[in-house]
Amino acid sequence: MASAQEGIFLKEEEAPKAVFPDATSFLRKVIPSNDDLKDKIKQRMGKTLTSLWEDSYVTFVAKKGETILGYAAIIEEIGKHRPITFIVGVGLDRKIRDAALMVYREAYGGEVRDRRFLQQYKGKDLKDPLLPYRDIQNISSATMSVEAIGRGSKKALALLEVVYFEGTERK
């Protein structure tokens, strides 16, 4: 069965290129989730509460030639009723390089897919609130989705921080 009403905008193989368009190669790594990783992610997200149900995370190391440009993670976060799947690319400065929506399943609020909305996340890091009416322009009638993208972006930042900048996959 086709994925019902899901709006699929990017496939997994296309996703890292969407956030690192200048990269020439991507190294795909699946990071299994465990309690230790979850604790570390939660710790780094501070007050932001998120759902950490994933068994594993698909991540990418973006390279241009032999130079690493940054890392990306595919994240899921609940909007109002359904999960939103998107990719967040983080540069070596630990700030978001870009984000792109992969699958949107809600009946309303699809405007979060627009480039003009997602480009607000560029340059944000773990210290930023990523909340509507704080540092993110809200989309009326899609506030739940806007908040979900913010939580998910923080989750991606925390995951990549733990796994690549500090952790076992550190280069």
Added chain:
Amino acid sequence: MRFVIVILSSLLVLPAVCAAQESDLAAEVKELRAKLERLEKKMADEEAQKMKRAEAEKAAITEQVKKDVMTDVAAKAQSYFGKLIEQTKVGAYGSMRYGTSNLDDLHNTFTFRRFVMTVDSPIYERLKAYMELEFERFTSLELDKKLTRTAGGGLTSEVAIEGTAKSEISMEQAWMQYDIADWLKFRGGAVLVPLGRFNINHDDNRWDLPRRSLVDKGTPVLPTTAAWPELGAGFLGDIAIGNTGKLTYQAYVMNGVALNSEIEQIGQTRAGDTTKLAYEVKLQPSRGTFSDDVKRGKAIGTRWAYSPGLGDEIGASVYWGRYTPDFLPNKPVFSFAIDGKKTWGPFEIEGQYVNTQWSGVRGVARGLAQRAISSSSEAEIGDVETEVEFELANLASRKQGYWVDFRYHFWPDFLSNTIFGKHFPNPQLIATFRAEQVWFSELLNSVAFTGGALTDFRTENRLLNRFTLGLTYRPVPLVALQLAYEYTRTNRGKSLSSVTNFLPARDGEYFQNAVLMGLTFGF
């Protein structure tokens, strides 16, 4: 001689020997035959068994294949329906209000504004369905019917309707959509009429004041009150313009608004007078039917909006269609609206202007006179007076008005560690100021007719103003607690009840001060 004897003996013995040999041979043959027969039987048995086994195996394989196919089909069906059910989401929004007013007949009261159930379902890739069912001020509705024998002969039919005042169940939306492309989506069913920005974004929990605007609901200037769905079909979509711009549109053909009758029954006892039984038949604009249309012409409605950047939008919309049923002269209603929103960080301005023109109201009244013959008939039999009255209502040659909201979102840090803030990630306070005005040109005041001719046709020009100041607390985006003060005023000496559909003002009550507290939620 010996030789001869031997020969003779042999000749004598030979037959006996031969006979013996023949007997042995026969026995041997018999035995061989028996063996052969046993062998043949055995082979036949084995063959039969083999056949039986083969048939059993074949039957087992057939059965297995059947089972496998059935299991596969069942699994696929389960997966399809399972997924469909899993992806079908039920949501809702609701709101209630407590209000006080200076009007004599408006009590301080709790009002359950509405509870609306929503269901959205993915049917297949690019196909989806959505519905909203509204229960407005609804508590219960009970219908009782009885047909019995009358004592002494005859039949008695009884009908009893039990319910609560202003209870309403309404289908607000029920449509299917086919997403052909971002810029072209087909939608058919009960769709919201795209006139202005409120009707298409009417969910109570999206708004910060506990009462809907005059233009959309309280008067209304829209041809009928929001939320306003019509049965029809059309297209919608959005087109990216440049890096940050976006054009969105909706365009539908619909049954459209029509004059519809509402019958009010009044039973009245009067001191020093007869008992009165009155039927008031009110013809007024209401949403089009979801059944056979009462008129031949269909209505069209379209809205186009341009958003130069996130949070900013300007829209223009029109609605045009015949509003008279086939038994009255063919007259159209035409509306246009301009709406917009502008955002500067936490500060927002949002507004809407609507202008509606009802063509040929006098002609419609004349047509009604010819059809209905008399606007009022009465008869008195014994102590009971019966009256039937026809009237046209809520029509004006032109209604125009606007609302504009000024909002400021903020959150003082000192509240973060109180019960208002400590359990929520991003609580908000929103201060709102709303200004509204509605102008009525030739608002129908009274119509009377006798013998098929119009005998009275009076109109007036009116103005209605309202200012609202509100403060809303949102612990999460889908929940709001609202506090508001509103001042409503019409022409001095006139009654607010003739220009609003929610204020039971007496003659001369031309202004209202009200304090409202609202609660709204969605999930």
